[in-house]
Amino acid sequence: MIALVLFGSPGSGKGTLSQYLTEWMGVPQISTGDMLRQHIKAGTAIGSSVSGRMRAGTLVSDEVVNRLVEERISEPDANKGFILDGYPRTVDQAEEMMRLAAGRKAEVVVIHLVVDYNVIISRLTGRRVCPVCGTLYNAVSRPPKTPGKCDLDGAALEVREDDREDVVRARLEEYERRTMPLIEFFRSRETRLFAVEAGNESPEQVFRSVQADLKNVFEMAGR
Ligand code: AMP
Numbered sequence: 001m002i003a004l005v006l007f008g009s010p011g012s013g014k015g016t017l018s019q020y021l022t023e024w025m026g027v028p029q030i031s032t033g034d035m036l037r038q039h040i041k042a043g044t045a046i047g048s049s050v051s052g053r054m055r056a057g058t059l060v061s062d063e064v065v066n067r068l069v070e071e072r073i074s075e076p077d078a079n080k081g082f083i084l085d086g087y088p089r090t091v092d093q094a095e096e097m098m099r100l101a102a103g104r105k106a107e108v109v110v111i112h113l114v115v116d117y118n119v120i121i122s123r124l125t126g127r128r129v130c131p132v133c134g135t136l137y138n139a140v141s142r143p144p145k146t147p148g149k150c151d152l153d154g155a156a157l158e159v160r161e162d163d164r165e166d167v168v169r170a171r172l173e174e175y176e177r178r179t180m181p182l183i184e185f186f187r188s189r190e191t192r193l194f195a196v197e198a199g200n201e202s203p204e205q206v207f208r209s210v211q212a213d214l215k216n217v218f219e220m221a222g223r
Contacts, residue, residue: 002107003084015031017111020207025083029085030069032068036050056167110192121168128148129160132150
């Protein structure tokens, strides 16, 4: 069983890579950001407790995301493994994640997507998302076939509320201050950590290099 952590700054391509990996590995993508946005949309108590921080681009409480992840990985479709997208983002969350993985005898593999700062800004400001199926596009680097429309279902693509420039800056600051230190945390624990260049490469190229790293892990585990 594998707990695959996609690690990287906002705009590093975690969501896009998840969409490739979940299909290839047959395990679910667990995106705390998506789960929180669904709570906001559904008007739940969790949604109203996190919406202010999300709009401002700051992290929500560890307790809320830890609980969401624990519940989600207890569902049957996650019993062969799961892909964590956007979690953990703080040392407390990372400790909780290690505990949850150990409880399931899951091997933790971390993929660190390394992307240059300027590329991140242009990716985040060009990002578009399908409100129906969640497919991600980029106005410049990954445009839909018909401008403004999802290739899969034709829905009008949307800009995420927190992809505005001032909010993007806050999100990147949070990443540097609270999430970057996790690289040292992962190095100090029993995790496999792979750094993958993901700035100028196409999503397919990034997927292929991650696939190569993961095949090594699977072979070593005798799978
Ligand atoms: P994302 O879609 O991963 O970029 O997340 C969007 C926003 O959701 C972040 O800016 C945070 O406000 C919140 N969020 C998502 N995941 C986490 C997490 N693991 N810890 C704290 N806040 C999170």
